[in-house]
Amino acid sequence: MSRVICAGHVNWDVTLRVDSLPDPDGEATVKSRVGAGGGSAANVASGLTGLDVPAALLGSVGNDSHGRGAVAELASKGVDCRYVMNVDTGPTTVKYIVVDAAGDVFVLGSPGVNESFRADDLPKSALAEADHLHLTSQSPETAALLASRASNSGTTVSFDPGRRIGDRGYADAIRNVDFVFLNDREAATALDEAAGNGDISDALNETTLVLKHGPKGAEVRDGDDQYAHPGYPVDAVDTTGAGDAFASGFIAARLDGATYERALAVANACGALTAAEPGARTQLSWRRLDDLLEAT
Template sequence: MSRVICAGHVNWDVTLRVDALPEPDGEATVESRVGAGGGSAANVASGLVGLDLPTSLLGSVGDDEYGHAAIAELASKGVDCSHIVSVDHGPTTVKYIVVDADGEVFVLGSPGVNEAFEASDLSTDALVEADHLHLTSQSPGTAAALARRALDAETTVSFDPGRRIGDRGYTEALRLVDYVFLNDREAATALGEAAESHPNGGKRRRHDGPGGNGGVVGDALDDTTLVLKHGPKGAEVRDEDERHVHPGYPVDAVDTTGAGDAFAAGFIAARLDGRSYERSLAVANACGALTAAEPGARTQLSWRRLDDLVER
């Protein structure tokens, strides 16, 4: 039995480390090029397994070299890949990740089949037996269907919708989940505000986000616990009128790719272990810090490494 099921993108990442991000019509020197498995759901699943939580992954890849390599890498880490769908009508999604000397990242994506899976590809038995379902960016219809099924199975759900929260139509799914993870840019889009500290400690929302999406998305989040990621400034939980804050850990960022996914893995693992919001934020921030301090999207997480950082 898997205690957690992660659903969403399974990709192949090609990471290019450059001396600096070029200006328009400029040029940068590629210092290294590395290929490895990626995708937000796959990254979280890998992190959870490192934190001793049996985890299954629901997603889709092409029946090609990159798809086979992505599954093999995840399986070698202990992720249950039996729910990953291999399709023959398109390629595995490849992301080109460019990282500069300060750890800043931008991503170039190529079309692929990482949203070809459907909610029906996950059996009811697997969902009922799980303690938690974590959703990442995926088809809005699939996300909503999975959230509804988890609700019926009395399985808790978290959702990290990603950078396109304002234009992908995630409103129905957001209404059904227990936790929503947002970084500062995503919170500004979803809530119509900067996701910064507010004296009243509540979920302050003006509902006037960019493109007119803040109101619709913000309303969908009214009854949801928000987990807000502030990067090097730490993170917070907003639950009804309560606010819980952790300042984070000072690290020299090498590559921020996957740091948000590692954060989610740490938070989920701590909450399933019965930890308080404060302790869960401490663990989550430690996971994000360790990942940002090393190259690549998947740092090897373990409780020993986290305890060393948290206790310091």
């Protein structure tokens, strides 16, 4: 039995490291090009297994070399991939991630099949037996149905909707989750009722928010209660996947019975380790976290 089921995107990432992010009509020099598995749900599942939390993945890939490579990489890390759908209707989604010398990132996505899976692709028995469901960016209808089923079965739910929270209609899903992860930009977008996000804003006010402030740490807002951790000073190399690593640490700590303060410390340490290294998937482990955690 997997303690956590992660549902969402499974991608193939092509990371281009450049000397600088170009202005419009500008040009940059590519220093390196690396291909590897990616996608927020896949990244979180990988991080959880590194932290000794059995994790399964619900997602979809194409019947191609990128899809096979992404699944094989995850399986080698111990992720249960039995619920990753292999579909013939299109290619595995590829994301082109451009990273400059300061670790800043922008992402170019190609069409693919990373949202071809549906809630019915996950047996209800598997969801009922899990301790936790973690949702990432996906079809709003699928997210809402998975969240509702988990809530009805007594399984706790977290959701990291990602950068498209303002235009994907996730309010129904959010109403059935226990906490939502947002970075500063996503929170500003989601809570802006003037921009037409009233439904999402109302839903967020009914749940626990885990706000990621990057190098300034993170906080939890649970009703009138607030908890904060200042984070860890690191020289950022690549912030890709740092938010996913943060989620892995937070979920693992909470499943272990940690307070919000402790969970934030663990989550920030995971995010810091990932930002300090190239690529979206730093190999997380409790041994690697010890030095940073001892500073709190």
